[in-house]
Amino acid sequence: MEQYIFKPIGYIKTNTKNIPRHWTISDLEGEIIINPEYKDGLKGIKKGDKIVVIFYFHKSPPFTYDKLIQKPAHINEQRGVFSICSPHRPNPIGLSVLEVVDIFDNVIKVRRIDMFDGTPVLDIKPYIEIQS
Amino acid sequence: MEQYIFKPIGYIKTNTKNIPRHWTISDLEGEIIINPEYKDGLKGIKKGDKIVVIFYFHKSPPFTYDKLIQKPAHINEQRGVFSICSPHRPNPIGLSVLEVVDIFDNVIKVRRIDMFDGTPVLDIKPYIEIQS
Numbered sequence: 327m328e329q330y331i332f333k334p335i336g337y338i339k340t341n342t343k344n345i346p347r348h349w350t351i352s353d354l355e356g357e358i359i360i361n362p363e364y365k366d367g368l369k370g371i372k373k374g375d376k377i378v379v380i381f382y383f384h385k386s387p388p389f390t391y392d393k394l395i396q397k398p399a400h401i402n403e404q405r406g407v408f409s410i411c412s413p414h415r416p417n418p419i420g421l422s423v424l425e426v427v428d429i430f431d432n433v434i435k436v437r438r439i440d441m442f443d444g445t446p447v448l449d450i451k452p453y454i455e456i457q458s
Numbered sequence: 459m460e461q462y463i464f465k466p467i468g469y470i471k472t473n474t475k476n477i478p479r480h481w482t483i484s485d486l487e488g489e490i491i492i493n494p495e496y497k498d499g500l501k502g503i504k505k506g507d508k509i510v511v512i513f514y515f516h517k518s519p520p521f522t523y524d525k526l527i528q529k530p531a532h533i534n535e536q537r538g539v540f541s542i543c544s545p546h547r548p549n550p551i552g553l554s555v556l557e558v559v560d561i562f563d564n565v566i567k568v569r570r571i572d573m574f575d576g577t578p579v580l581d582i583k584p585y586i587e588i589q590s
Contacts, residue, residue, distance in 0.1 A: 327465055327466075328465065328578060330463070330465075332462050332464065333461050333462075333548070334460055335549065350586060363523070367527075367538040367539040368538045368540055369527060369536070369537060369538030369541065371541045376588070378553065380512070394496065394499040395498055395499075395501060406499040406500045407499040408499045408581070408582035409500070409501065409584055410502070410584065411583060411586075416465070416467050416499070417464040417580045417581050419580060419581045421510065421553075423588060446460060446462070448462075448549045449547060449548070449549050450540035451540070451543060452541055453588075454482060454555075455588075457482070
């Protein structure tokens with residue numbers, strides 16, 4: 327079976343211990359600290375932008391097959407892991423859409439944080455609104 | 459330096475050779491074939507849903523630092539890799555928002571494909587509309 331190795335491009339920094347459950351209900355501000363060697367990759371990101379942050383759920387225990395079906399805290403039914411945002415996933419990849427509050431050097435100040443302090447960031451992409 | 463190992467949960471199947479540049483401009487239909495052991499994780503995904511598909515850019519050459527700044531084909535300026543959707547990224551992770559045309563067993567028929575045949579899929583998440 328194929329496998330793919332990823333390394334962090336940076337990490338999340340927040341002093342808050344009480345992290346909201348999901349970015350859609352978060353107003354929490356914090357920072358993404360990008361590893362200095364990747365700093366040039368931020369060119370074009372500016373204050374007010376929405377960005378898609380892809381990260382590693384570093385606090386999740388190894389995946390077990392009983393987690394294929396889960397009952398989310400805020401939904402009253404059993405759901406497949408691929409239809410919910412649980413941190414317990416076959417590949418522990420997280421995705422949050424954050425707002426850029428400020429950006430300087432290798433630091434992006436962001437709002438809507440729902441990750442723990444120290445969360446490794448794997449990628450940042452532009453957020454693209456769906457035309458429906 | 460930390461590193462994280464991911465394995466495919468399935469792969470993209472399409473007979474088309476001419477793959478659109480981006481899901482936002484694609485009407486292409488194809489399939490996501492989920493590895494049978496993860497099939498239960500699809501519970502709750504239904505026809506008409508939009509899903510976020512996270513995948514591995516398996517055709518991308520290894521990343522080199524000159525790719526931190528790129529000129530996208532459709533944009534007339536140099537941009538940082540984290541502000542564009544290029545397949546040449548420090549971690550070659552792709553993200554497309556696809557529409558579920560049908561779902562049965564371990565197969566999701568989808569529209570808006572912008573991945574090559576055989577692309578390894580790493581995760582599927584619900585698409586969440588931003589309330590702005």
